Structure formats: C-alpha cells, structure tokens
Amino acid sequence: MAADTRTKIIHAAMELFWLKGFNSTSVADILSRTQLNSGSLYHFFPGKQDVLVGVLEAYRDGIEEMLLKPAWEGVDDPIEQIFALLSLYRRLIVESDCAYGCPIGSLALELHEPDPKVRELLAENFRGWTRAIERCLDQAAARLPHDADRQALAEFVLTTMEGGVMQARTHRDVGYFDRAVEMLRRHFALLEQAAHARARTHA
Amino acid sequence: MAADTRTKIIHAAMELFWLKGFNSTSVADILSRTQLNSGSLYHFFPGKQDVLVGVLEAYRDGIEEMLLKPAWEGVDDPIEQIFALLSLYRRLIVESDCAYGCPIGSLALELHEPDPKVRELLAENFRGWTRAIERCLDQAAARLPHDADRQALAEFVLTTMEGGVMQARTHRDVGYFDRAVEMLRRHFALLEQAAHARARTHA
C-alpha cells in the first residue's frame, strides 16, 4: 500500500534527522525528499517540532518489529540476545563507514532545551530499549549472582552501546565499539563466574 | 590581566556551545555575551566554524589544569582517581539539575558532517581523556590481571561516563549516572578479585 502523506513525512524526517540532526534538517529538506509541498506538511503538523514528536513516537512504537525482531532472528539464549542486539549496531556502524550515530542518543544530546513532550519521548525510547534487555536478564537470572541489579545492568548495556557508538563515530573506527562490547562481555563472564563460585560454596 | 578579544570570544563560545549546542548558538549570541561587535569576531576568525576549532583546542589544551587537577585534588590512589574524575562529572550533573552534557560528546553527536579538522579535534579530546585514565591504570597494573587490556579499559571508563551522562540527562535523574558508575566499580572489583585469585594460584 502506498504510504499516506503523514507517514511519508514521518519516514523522511526519521531518516533526515538521523543523517543530519534535527536542527540541520530544514522543512524544505523534508518536502524535497517527499515531493510534497509546504501546505501538506503544515496540514498534518502544526510545526517542525511536532514532526519530531511523530518521529520519536514511531521509533518508540517500532522497537519490537524494527529493532529487536531482526536482531534476535535465530538467537534463543537470552544473554546472546543482548550481544546480538549489539552486533546489529555494529553492522550499522560498519555499513555507514563509522558515521553511524544512535538516532535517539544523538537527538538526546543535540536538543538542549527540548520541550517536555520531546524529552519524555526520548526517555520512553531509552526505557523501551533497556526494558527489552531487562527481560533477557530476567530469563538468565539463574546464571547471574542473585543480588545482581538487573535494571542497572540493563542500563549499563545501553551505556556501553551509546558510549561505544559515540567513540567509534568520533574516531571513525569500529574498533572502539568492539572493545567496549568486549569489556561488557568480560563483565558478564565475570558475573557468571561469580554466580558459579557462590553456587559451589553454598552447595 | 584582562582577557584579550580572541580569548573572550573562545570562552563565551565555549559556554554557549555547551549550553545550547553549536547550531543553536548564533554569532550574535557570542557577540552579545562578549559585548563585542561583528567586526571584532571576524577579524580573529574567518567564520563560526573556526571559533569551534578554537573552542575544541582550548578544551584539549586545558584538560590537565581544568579537569584532571581539580578532580584529583587530594586523591592519590590511581583507581580512586578514576572514580574521582567520574565524581566531578556527577557534581556537574547535579549542579545543572541533570541537564549536563559532556561538551565534547554532545558536539561529537550533534555535528554530523564535521570538517576533518573539527573531527580530529574531537578525537584528540577523547584521546587526551582516555590516555589520562590509561596512566592511572598503568600505575595500578599490579592490581589488575596482567592480561588486562588497559587501553580498552580506559576507553570503557569514557564509555561509562558518556553513556551515564546521556541517560541522566535524558531522564533528568542522576541515578542513571550513579548506577552506570556503580557497574564500573563492580567491574573493577571483579578484575581485582580475579587478579588476586590468579596471584594466589601461582604462589
């Protein structure tokens, strides 16, 4: 089915905000890419800010289908699902010649005084991401120390992704991302070891 | 001594780029804050982009005096120096009501097609930061597993800081930063344990 006008605008803006950022994307850019006219855009959106709201809602609502499902294709182990998601980001980095930036993270740092709706949507996007990781950790709970803070650990996976993406992009070298992920893997290995050791002690 | 014009511009731009970002800071903003006129700025800088270069050079050249020295006041243990630096960021987050963003990280994600000079300066800033951490790790080498990759570990400290700052800012809650740092602390604790265990085995 041909996308309706509103959807076309959201998708074009999604890509442009990702490629150039919010401030560097003009309404004219969006119109030119969609082959629409000013009147159409302002019929659906009061202003550019509202297009951003639509884009952030689309990211939030698409996390399952557009991000997690592709990343977890054929991966069953919950811990490996976490690293499979990180591998997907690695692919995006490589495919963009290390110019990739997480669209949510980039917007979160670009917008210095976002209106409350925008800020809340950025936070919702992060929460959706970390909750997905948290579900993996819950499934793997038996392999982790029982006092492990799974929420904090899930947030730390996001921390690793965002920090790794930022450095890979800045240095234009995916090695920075790889090493960050490797550190996280080592952390999980140490946690699983600690859980084992403790289990043995109490056996 | 009264700062000369060039310095005044750099300092004003430094603060404005940090508060509002590069694209959202106009030349007029800089002029208004410095009480200077357009002619003065363009006498010292060919354009706005070049002011940015000056700002990034100032950050790079000031890392020791402006960042590390204050952070490490009275802290001798090299591992504790790492966490003292992170504590300084925590203070900045709290003092800004959780609106704080790392100026380098924010610019690194805001500027999507930076010219080579700007990109290289962003990278140099990150390198200066991670090298400082690496020096701490070198001093603490005996307490870490001997096969520990200290460069990767130093980069991971930056990863933690940047990811933690980004989430604290987005959620407007310093707890996100605290939990990221706590995870890192746990990682260091596990590393020191592993180093100990191995040392005992080989004794």
Place this chain on the structure above:
DNA sequence: GTCTATAAAAGGATAGAC
C-alpha cells in the same frame, strides 16, 4: 488535502569608516 506565493525573521558574513 494539496498547490503556489510570500510573509517575517534569523542567521552568517562583508564593507568601509574610524
């Protein structure tokens, strides 16, 4: 719902006197 034309403002940068 979409089109064209255009208003209204902001932004980067320059010119030329002093």
Place this chain on the structure above:
DNA sequence: GTCTATCCTTTTATAGAC
C-alpha cells in the same frame, strides 16, 4: 582592532486559491 550598517541566504510558517 573595532564600529556601524547592511547584504544575502536560509528558514519557519502562513494565506488563500483550487
């Protein structure tokens, strides 16, 4: 080195016909 005035472009947004 600094001042004022101003050019030119880009940008967001609106008006009103269709």
